[in-house]
Amino acid sequence: DQQVKQNSPSLSVQEGRISILNCDYTNSMFDYFLWYKKYPAEGPTFLISISSIKDKNEDGRFTVFLNKSAKHLSLHIVPSQPGDSAVYFCAAAANDYKLSFGAGTTVTVRA
Amino acid sequence: GAGVSQSPSNKVTEKGKDVELRCDPISGHTALYWYRQSLGQGLEFLIYFQGNSAPDKSGLPSDRFSAERTGGSVSTLTIQRTQQEDSAVYLCASLPGTASDTQYFGPGTRLTVL
Numbered sequence: 001d002q003q004v005k006q007n008s009p010s011l012s013v014q015e016g017r018i019s020i021l022n023c024d025y026t027n028s029m030f031d032y033f034l035w036y037k038k039y040p041a042e043g044p045t046f047l048i049s050i051s052s053i054k055d056k057n058e059d060g061r062f063t064v065f066l067n068k069s070a071k072h073l074s075l076h077i078v079p080s081q082p083g084d085s086a087v088y089f090c091a092a093a094a095n096d097y098k099l100s101f102g103a104g105t106t107v108t109v110r111a
Numbered sequence: 112g113a114g115v116s117q118s119p120s121n122k123v124t125e126k127g128k129d130v131e132l133r134c135d136p137i138s139g140h141t142a143l144y145w146y147r148q149s150l151g152q153g154l155e156f157l158i159y160f161q162g163n164s165a166p167d168k169s170g171l172p173s174d175r176f177s178a179e180r181t182g183g184s185v186s187t188l189t190i191q192r193t194q195q196e197d198s199a200v201y202l203c204a205s206l207p208g209t210a211s212d213t214q215y216f217g218p219g220t221r222l223t224v225l
Contacts, residue, residue, distance in 0.1 A: 004153065034213065043115065043202055043216025044154075089153065097142070097161070098170075099214070101153035 003027045004092050006102035014110050019077040021105050023090030026071065030092040034099070035064060035075050038087045047088070048075070080109045113137065115217035117203050123223045124193055132188040132220045136205030144214060145178055145188050147199040154202060160186065161208075193224045 005024045013019045021035075031052040036044035050057040050064045050073070057064050063076045077084055090102040116135045124130050136143050145157040156170040160180045171177070175193075180186040190197055200221050204214035 002153065006153075009151075036216075041120075041218060043204070043218050045216065046213035049213070091154075097159055098156050098167075099154075100156075101146075103151060103153040 002103075003030075003100045004090055004102040006088075006090055006105050008105050009103070010106045010108070012108045012110060013080050015082060016079045019075075019080045019084065019107055019109070021075040021077075021088050021090070021107070023073045023075075023102055024071060025073075025092050025100075027092070027094060027100070028071070029094035030100075031095050032093045033064070033066060033073050034091045034093075035062075036089040036091060036101075038089065038104070044089055077107075080107075082109050082111060085109045115203055115205050115215050117201075117217040117220050119220060120218065121221045121223075123225065125225050126195060127192055129189065129191045130193055130222065132190075132201050132222070134186045134188070134203030134205075134217060136184065136186070136203070137215055138184075139207070140205035140215070141183065141208045142206045143180055143186050144204045145186070146202045146204065148202060148219075149199040157188070157201075190222075193222075195224045198222055198224045 003026050034049040035047040037047045038044040048059050048062045066073045087104045087106050089104045091099040118133045141162045143160040146154040148154050158178045159167040175191045178188045200219040202219045203217045206214045
């Protein structure tokens with residue numbers, strides 16, 4: 001039973017525009033959320049995180065929003081750049097060491 | 112510094128054979144994870160090692176899967192009598208210690224069982 005869901009397998013966006021990636025979760029015990037980015041033939045790399053006591057965390061072009069009541073988080077990338085083309089994974093943890101991952105969203109940034 | 116390395120990068124094997132996948136974590140990292148990613152799926156937790164504590168094996172899908180970590184460093188994931196459904200990318204990750212730290216992933220081993 002998948003506790004973290006990324007319902008959009010792919011996203012195509014024009015360079016310079018905003019990319020919005022969505023993630024839904026079912027486990028109300030999750031209190032820490034992360035986004036990872038993965039290039040082909042490489043392992044995922046950490047991008048940004050947010051704890052459940054916040055509803056927004058910003059790091060440069062990347063912002064993560066958390067809506068606990070809706071059990072929903074999103075990642076905004078603005079402006080999108082060609083180097084942002086990758087697979088993005090949403091992950092969540094419930095105050096322990098186990099991360100539950102979504103299936104990923106492939107982002108393609110068009111020049 | 113050196114990141115997490117995994118070997119082999121690709122492994123093709125015949126159904127029924129045993130395979131061993133290796134992970135070299137970042138030096139000094141006390142925690143080590145194994146995950147697998149099947150086609151179209153998210154990363155699935157397999158096993159977690161933390162220092163000298165007993166590993167959390169709750170994610171291993173069957174008793175054909177086992178893992179060990181020697182000397183608190185290198186880890187080997189062994190799959191016995193491989194099946195076609197074992198085909199996936201197997202990822203290893205390490206972190207310095209606490210659960211709130213981010214995990215550093217290796218590039219993965221792509222296993223194909225024919």
